[in-house]
Every structure is written in structure tokens, then in C-alpha cells.
Amino acid sequence: MRFNKVVLFSKPRQPQVARVALEIRAWLESKGAQTTEGEADLAVVLGGDGTLLAAVRSLGERQIPILAINHGGLGFLTEVTLDEMYRAIDRVLAGEFVSDLRMMMDVTVDHDGTRIGSHRALNDAVINKGILARIIELEARVDEQYVSSFRSDGLIISTPTGSTAYNLSAGGPIIHPSMNAMVVTPICSHTLTNRPIVLPADVRISITLKSIQDEVHLTVDGQVGLPLNPGDRVMIERSPVVVQLIAPCDKNYFDVLRGKLKWG
């Protein structure tokens, strides 16, 4: 068998999901796979994109292959449906699967030259103004080259995987997940000519908070919040760690896109 030890992540606080998780656990064990809370060689995720993002964060440096099963959400990432899940698990355990590697970003925050935060993002890093601030000013640099001072509600720095999430709502483009790229998209830019910029993934983006009047936060994959102060610098670069999504067969990326965005 291709995988022996399986760790299961499921959407918390939902009795229905917990019930399905128990069924998956039983099925895995009936197939001879051991479920574990510790070192595993396969992760099974049950939930939506948020659950997957949490599982990826939880796996940290050790990104084992992930089989993601959609439960009740609109996931771009969790393609296997409940109907398909037993067959999908069987095939994956038998080694019949395709891999889809997704780049991640390492997001670090410096204050006066001291590292005050460090996170990994599969989707995006978002720097966002507080509710009462009207506009914040963020200076963006790419490999130390000055790009622009963005006066806006904030900035999204997104991976290709995250391009169909918040980035899309803010007017950013769809980026094919096989690309090594990051996109910087302003949120409600005051300067109307500030538009999304797609960058190669081998640059280092750094964002410095210039304005001083109000609260500003960094969120990473929508799940981690860090307050920022004037002069704080957020640096974003491609992570050496990649996520390996696996599925029993190659779901066409564009099929997923058409379905989610209700094209045609």
C-alpha cells in the first residue's frame, strides 16, 4: 500500500462533519491504514478551503500529500465530493493518484529590524485597514526597487492558488496554479490607476506601513491576525515548502473554475 499512516483533519464544531470523519476513519482502518495524530505519510482533509488552509498550516515544514474531500463548501481546493470519497481513498491508498504541487509564500514581519512574526501562506497575505481608518498608505518594494505608495484600504499579496479567493473579489486576475508567480492587488485603491501587478515568484516583495493614524492588520490565509505599526515591514517571498494536493484523477483546473464561477 502506498500510504500507511494517515492524519485526518476535519472542519471543527460541526456534528455532521464529525460523523463523516468517523466513517472515513473506520474506512481507512478497514483498508489497513493506520490513523494517527503524529507522524503520517498522508493527510485527509474533510471540509472546505478554510479547513485545508488550517491543515496546511498545521503540517508546517512537513507537507505530506493531502487528499481533500469537500464537505458543504464552495472549495476551489477541495475537489473530491462526499459521493466520490470512498473510491477516492481506495485509489489513493493503492497509489493511483495524480499530484498537484502548489507554491506557498513565506511571510515575515520586522519591527525596527527585529523579526516579530513569521507565517506561511498557501492563499494570501492581506494588509488591511481597521474599520474606522479611511485610507492607509503602504509602500511596496520588489527586490528593494521602489514600486509605489499605495493609498487604499489595503493590499493583497496572493499566490496563484489564492488568486481565485480574496484577490478575485478585489479585482485581481485568475492565475493558473502551475505558475510561479505572486500578484499584488490593491483593495479599493484611492489612486484609480493602481492596478494588480503580477510578479515572478523569485522576487522578494516588501511592504512598509507609512500612515500612522489607525489600526492596520496583517492576516495570512484569512486565519492569522497581526497588528502592524508604522514602520513595520512585511516581507513576502516564495517558500521552499510546497503543498502537494492529490486526487484519484486529474481534475481539469478549468472545469473547476467554470463550475465555481458559473461560466456559461
Place this chain on the structure above:
Amino acid sequence: MRFNKVVLFSKPRQPQVARVALEIRAWLESKGAQTTEGEADLAVVLGGDGTLLAAVRSLGERQIPILAINHGGLGFLTEVTLDEMYRAIDRVLAGEFVSDLRMMMDVTVDHDGTRIGSHRALNDAVINKGILARIIELEARVDEQYVSSFRSDGLIISTPTGSTAYNLSAGGPIIHPSMNAMVVTPICSHTLTNRPIVLPADVRISITLKSIQDEVHLTVDGQVGLPLNPGDRVMIERSPVVVQLIAPCDKNYFDVLRGKLKWG
């Protein structure tokens, strides 16, 4: 003389502005106009659009004519420059001016049928998610007709005057200030087909907060913040009160627009 008692509003906490304000006060008095903190028949505003919005709020029900002098900002509303100000004051005192009437909106908030807030807006009412919330759900009705459930970062309900402010950054249209209209513009809508909707000003817009997970605020003209709770209902309708902006001569609205938006 057309006006006798003048109230002066100026941008707070700026020594330079305070100095110019003193000069204006002296000039007004040398011309025989009395400056007052009380009942006045003319308001002179010195600052940017924010100062004007604060002055309008301070005047409340009794909207006397306002001469707005721009100091150091990008104001759409404060068209008279420092260079022009003495001549502008002289002409206005002499009754040589044109008026520009701007509609306002009355914004009220109900919780369980009890009025918990009431504000007047010259620019906009904004319902906005807190930093850590990813998406909020707001149900919009127009004269009790169901419009849509907006899943987004929030909604802007703007007057024509406010259409060139936050509304424009969020993708809304420019609306000529002579119109009786309101525009409902979603902020980073999750549903990509939710687009700005321009409505006649004689309808009543009501927005109900549906989602329950995170903090949501109402801000009016960028200056008043009110936390909203699930079930709270924000109602917006045209105010019987209008703002009367006056200037020594009819500045063409489109000239202002071209200048501010750097057209051509």
C-alpha cells in the same frame, strides 16, 4: 450686506490652518461681518472635504450657506483656493455668489425595533466588516422589495456628492451632484455579478446584517462609527435637509472632476 453673522470652521490641530483662520476672521470683521460661535447666517469652512463634512454635521438641521476654502487637501467640495479666498469672501458678503444644493441622506439604525442610532450623511454610509472577518452577509431591500444578499467586505450607500469618494475606489460610478439619487456599491463582492446599483432618492434602502461571526461597523461620512449586531437594520433615505455650497462664481463640476481625476 448679504450676510452679517459668520461662523468659521477650520481643520483642527494644524497651526498653519489656525493662522489662516485668524486672518480670515480679521478680514471678515474688517468688512463689518460679525464672527460668532452661535447663530450665524453664513459658514466659512477652511480645510479639506473632511472639515466640510464635520461642519455640515455640526450645523445639523440648520444648514446655512457654506463657503468652503481649500487648505492643503484634494477636496472635491472645497473649491476656493487660498489665493482666491479674500476676493471670494468679499464677493460672497456682497451677495455675488452662486449656490449649489446637495442632497443628504438620513441614516438610522434599529435593533429589535428600537432606534439605536441616527445620523445625517452628505457623502456616504458605509457598512464594513472588521479586519479579521473575511466576508459578511448583508441583505438589502428597497422600499421593502428584496434586492439581494450581498456577501462582501461591506456596502457603501452614497449620495451623488459622495460618489467621487469611497464609492469610486470601490468601483462605483460618478453621479452628477444635481441628481436625486443614491448608489449602493458592494466592497470586494464575493459574488462577481453584484454590481453598483443607482436608485432614485425617494426610495428607502434598508440593510440588515445577517452574518453573526464578527464585528461589523457603520460609518457615516467617514466620521462616525457604530458597531452593528446581527439583526440590526440600517435604513437610508433622502434627508429633508440639504446642504447649500456657495462660491463667488459657478465652478464647472466637470472642470473639478478633470482636475481631481487627472483626465487628459
Place this chain on the structure above:
Amino acid sequence: MRFNKVVLFSKPRQPQVARVALEIRAWLESKGAQTTEGEADLAVVLGGDGTLLAAVRSLGERQIPILAINHGGLGFLTEVTLDEMYRAIDRVLAGEFVSDLRMMMDVTVDHDGTRIGSHRALNDAVINKGILARIIELEARVDEQYVSSFRSDGLIISTPTGSTAYNLSAGGPIIHPSMNAMVVTPICSHTLTNRPIVLPADVRISITLKSIQDEVHLTVDGQVGLPLNPGDRVMIERSPVVVQLIAPCDKNYFDVLRGKLKWG
């Protein structure tokens, strides 16, 4: 009976539509209504929005009430379905209906002071570059006030009714059909800060073609084409003629919008 003479318009060159048209004709006559090619007091339209636009143009100055039945299209205007049509006709003949009045625009073209074209629009007037031209320059004025020189693929001047048609595809807002308004929306503007402008319907918009290098056309309601030459001036103002759409019951405008735009 409320209506006695009925003129029927149907989508041309479609045998299926022709068959339904015959059935409608028979039904009308069985009810005692006379169908005619001449003076009528009711029009029944069978087809999509294009068919309705053609019928409106054909009716000219004499806009009798129109009952529009949708056949096979995505019509915003043709709300009655085939299933509902007999009952709808019966109720309309019996005088049980609601009216929805829609403003139109009169579009005229001058060349060297000579009128060279005159059309009426329910949806929009579009000035568009030819395929090989990259950009055209159009100078817009509102009541003789200079607005801007638009460098773009063209301009759409739309009624509220037309706001959900081409205007929406080009980034313009939705405008409630009860409004007296026109919206000027640039098509692929070279100047990124040129944004849709909503104007009161009592102004006169005039557009002058400045560039000289390539073919430019005016189309009205997508159905009339007129080549424009440098110096030609297109004037658009509200028409004294209005369209009266009738339906057996008041279909909520927002219900139609939600359905067509797949909201929620």
C-alpha cells in the same frame, strides 16, 4: 374589453417562433380582439430583447402599450414566459395589468451643421471604433459644458433600461428603470481614471468625433449603424416619447435582476 386592435411583432426567421405567433393570433381572435398590421391599441411582442427593441422602433411616435412574451432569450425586458402567455393575454385584454414606463433617448447626428441622422433609443447609443483602429478620441459635452476627451474604443450612452445591457459589460452601473437618467460609459478607456458618469436625463449630451484616422460607427439599440466622420456631432437627449411595458402583474425589478445576473 380594454384593447380591440392588436399588432403582433415576432422574432423573424425562426419557424418555431412563427408557429407560436400563429397560436397567439388565433387566441387573440378567439377572444374577440382583432389583429392588424395598421393602427392598433396594443402590441404583443414575441421574442427576446432584440425583438422588443425592433418593435419599439417600428412603433415610432405612437408607443401603444406593449405586452412582451419571452421566446428563447435572456431578455431583461420580456418577462412573460411561454407558459404564462395565454393567461397573460386574457388578463391584459380584460384590463388587468400594470404599466412600467421607460424613458427613451433621441439621438441625432450633425455634420457641418446639417442633420444627417435621427434615431430613438430605448437601450443605448454606442459610438465605436472600427476593428483596425486602436483608439478613437471623442469629446463629450453636457449642456455645452466640456466634460472630457475620451481616448477609448468608444462610448456608450445608455438609458436606465439599457444599463443592464452593453453598459454593464463595459463596467457601467445598474440604474433603476424608474429613474430619469443617462449614463456615459467609456469602452476600454485608455485613461484608466475615466469612469462611468451618471447624468440627469434633462441634459443634452453631445459627442464630437476628434480623431481622423479610422472608421467609427454609431449604433442605436444595437440595430442601426451610421458611419461617423471627423467633426460629426452626436447629440443625445431624453425623448418626449416613452415606452409603456405592460404585464399582468407587477414583476419585481430586483427579482428579474437576481435571476438574470445569477445572484445568490
Place this chain on the structure above:
Amino acid sequence: MRFNKVVLFSKPRQPQVARVALEIRAWLESKGAQTTEGEADLAVVLGGDGTLLAAVRSLGERQIPILAINHGGLGFLTEVTLDEMYRAIDRVLAGEFVSDLRMMMDVTVDHDGTRIGSHRALNDAVINKGILARIIELEARVDEQYVSSFRSDGLIISTPTGSTAYNLSAGGPIIHPSMNAMVVTPICSHTLTNRPIVLPADVRISITLKSIQDEVHLTVDGQVGLPLNPGDRVMIERSPVVVQLIAPCDKNYFDVLRGKLKWG
């Protein structure tokens, strides 16, 4: 000397440009460089982006280094100004320059399996409807995977270099010129959820014309027009040929961007 034979391209039909071109020719010869109409090892381009695009097309397979001097346009590509040109030529001839490699696309057209056209693009390939057509339908595939049927005014397939041209006007993102990427951007899409898609440059994009009612054209770099018929298939892939732009010193891409787009 680094370069010996120089071919000069200049904007046609402009006496002023022709005069500057003569001066450049004299200067080159005074420096010992031979100007030629034939085989050359350096190209000097005088004009705007259009002149550069024409020069690149004229050079075909043999893309020698290009020094582009801006004359009177808004060029993103022609960065050296008239003031800087003599010094720029001297330094380039002396071998003191930096290179900026730009990917191109090969654009071919098939009709019933027969090749009917073949072009190379530095900026973009645009498939566009004729003036009177309202909407065309284009089926896009990426490496034979079905992407979507776009109902729109047309499609732009742009290189990173072309991303700041027509693509930007149509709502597409800015793409850093060092990237190997292509972006597919719909023009006035009827389906509001059809958004720009950034793809890796090693795919083959193929676009098939589905609709049959009206004229449709392919233009390449805004300079070549080819009528398309139903069933015609346009294929776009990265060209093995690249353009080598040279300049005496490394102009920061973001400096150019800020200047052209009037940021800040």
C-alpha cells in the same frame, strides 16, 4: 566597437522625426558605425511603441539588439529621450549597456486544417468583433483543455510586454516583463464572471470562432488585420524568438510604470 552596422527605423510620414533620424545617422557615422538597410548588428528605433513594434516585425527571425529612442509618444518601451540620445548611442556603441529580454508569441491561424496566417507578437493578439456585431462567441482551449466559451466583444491574448497596452484598458493586470506568461483578457464580457486569466508561457492557447453572424478580425500588435470565419482557429504560443531591448543603464521598470500611469 561593440556594434559596426546599424539599421535605423523611424516613425514614417513625420518630417520632424525624419530630421532627427538624419542627425542620428550622421552621428552614428561620425562615430565610425556604418548605417545599412541590410544585415546589421544593432537596430536604432526612433518613434513610439508603434514604431518599435513595426521594427520588431520587420526584423523577423533575426532579432538584433534594439536601442529605442522615444519621439513624441507615451511609449512604455521607448525609454531613451531625445535629450539623452547622443550619450545613449555613444555608450551603446562602446558596449556599455544593459539588456532586457522580452518574450514574443507566435500566432497562427488555421482554416479547415490549413494554415492561413502566421504572425509574431511582442504585445498582443486581439480577436475583435466588427462594429455592428453585438457579441461574438469564442471558445478558448489551453493545451487542448476546454477553458470557456467567451461571449464578449473579443479576446486579448497579451505578453507581459503588452500587458500595459490594450490589456490594461480592458481590465487586465500588469505583468512584470521578466515573466514567462500570457494573459487572456475578455473585452466587455457578457458573462460578468469571465475575468482575465494569467497562464504560463509554455502552454498553447487556441481560440476557435463559434458565432457566425458577423465580421471578426484578428490583429497582431495592432498592426496586422486578418478576417476570421466561423471554425477558424487561432493558436498562440511562446515564440522561440525574443526581443532584446538595450539601454545605456538599467531603467527601473517600476519607475517607467509610475510615470506612465501617473501614480502618486
